[in-house]
Amino acid sequence: MARWIKITFSLLVAFIIAFSLSACGNVASKDKKPLEKVRVAEVTRSVFYTPLYVALAKGYFKDEGLDIQLKTTWGGDKTMTTLLSNGADIGLVGSETSIYVYKQAATDPVINFAQLTATDGTFLVSRKKIDHFSWDQLKGSTFLGQRKGGMPQMVSEYVLKKHGIDPHKDLKLIQNVDFANIGNAFTSGTGDFVQLFEPTASIFEKEGKGHIVASFGTESGEVPYTTFMAKQSYLKSHEQAAEKFVRALYRANQWIEKTDPNTIAKTVQPYFKDTKTTILASSIERYRKQGSFSKNLILSKQGWKTIQEIMMEAGELNKPVDYNKLVNTKIVKHALK
Structure with a gap:
């Protein structure tokens, strides 16, 4: 009889503990803030954008409280159209597209706030x-x-x-x-x-x-080839989200710098299911060696000058656009303090 009482008591204690833990878990989940949704449109799916996929695969965006919804829009014109029509919050595309939009007298210009790649790819x-x-x-x-x-x-x-x-x-x-x-x-x-x-x-x-x-x-040489950009109105109303976005990317860049290519390739493999890991690894290393991944995420004044020189040389731009009109470096600087 005593043994039966002891067993029953033990089971009761175990039940109470389990219930308490479950209740605590429910409270914690209720207290936890929901992830903020950020829609990102990338101009193409490319190994060139490895830091973005690393940040997604390793959960760095979620760590910052962001739910990134990524879609590929296949082309600079389509990406910009998606961004301007509010089909995306952030666009990953060549910085020249922001200049084209500005030249069309946009009332809500598209601002470059973080540089992903620093060379041609x-x-x-x-x-x-x-x-x-x-x-x-x-x-x-x-x-x-x-x-x-x-x-x-x-x-x-x-x-x-x-x-x-x-x-x-x-x-x-x-x-x-x-x-x-x-x-x-x-x-x-x-x-x-x-x-x-x-x-x-x-x-x-x-x-x-x-x-x-x-x-x-x-x-x-150095060119602000691909940047993250958003409409000026979005950055004003979602500055904290942009800073969180930058912190996740920077963390991915740091991880890439100290990690071997094969490990990086395996990490981003889900985004390139039809490409062998060995090919991904050699491609990533090729880009890393030539400094393609922007380490500090800041679009420099020299880079802005170079890209406009290239555009003018190609006959696509007749007059330079002031750096401060289309480039915001404060977001990166605040995010990485």
């Missing part, structure tokens, strides 16, 4: 293997480039001119192929050279479809 891929490449080998060739007015194409023209090549006279320049179809066009026989992002460039090289001979990112 494309590579020059040759159809034939070239042991000793020099830029003058492009003269007389057919070059499958990117969309006119887009940053990849403007940077490529800037680099070609830097090496004494007139892209509109010294070679046959093809610019009428959609971004998503450029790789397919090259494998189908169009062009002697093509401008490609990773991991496509590495995949082509591994499969013998092409050979990487140069990096436009290395040749062009």
Whole structure:
């Protein structure tokens, strides 16, 4: 009898403890603030944007209280349209698009508040293997480039001119192929050279479809190539959310800096299900080595000057836009104090 009472008492105590813990858990979950939803539109899905995917995969945004809803809008014009029509809160796209919008006398300009990539992300891929490449080998060739007015194409023209090549006279320049179809066009026989992002460039090289001979990112130097931007009205009313967003990205950058490429590749693999981990790792390391991932997330005055020089060189801008009108560095500086 005594033993039965002892067992019953033990079970009762266990039940009370379990109930108490459950109740405490319910209180904690009620007290915990719900995550703030932030809609992000990325211009394309690219290994070039690895810090963003790391921050998502490792839960850094959630740690800051943010629920990031990411969608790919496939193109600078579509991304900007999505942002301007309130289909997204933040856009990840080339900083030149904010200048195009400003030039159209926008009443609510789009502001660059954090820089993700600090170089061009494309590579020059040759159809034939070239042991000793020099830029003058492009003269007389057919070059499958990117969309006119887009940053990849403007940077490529800037680099070609830097090496004494007139892209509109010294070679046959093809610019009428959609971004998503450029790789397919090259494998189908169009062009002697093509401008490609990773991991496509590495995949082509591994499969013998092409050979990487140069990096436009290395040749062009520091450029605020891809930035996070939002309408001025959004940043005014959601400044704290923007700062939290930046802190998560910065944490991802720090992790990338001290982590081996294979581990990084495995972390972002869910965002590139059709790409082998080994290819992802080599692509990430290629970008990391050439300094493509912006370490401090700040779009510098020099970078802003360079991008406008590139735009003017390409005939897409006739007058510079003041740095302070379209760039906000306070958000990054406050977030990283």
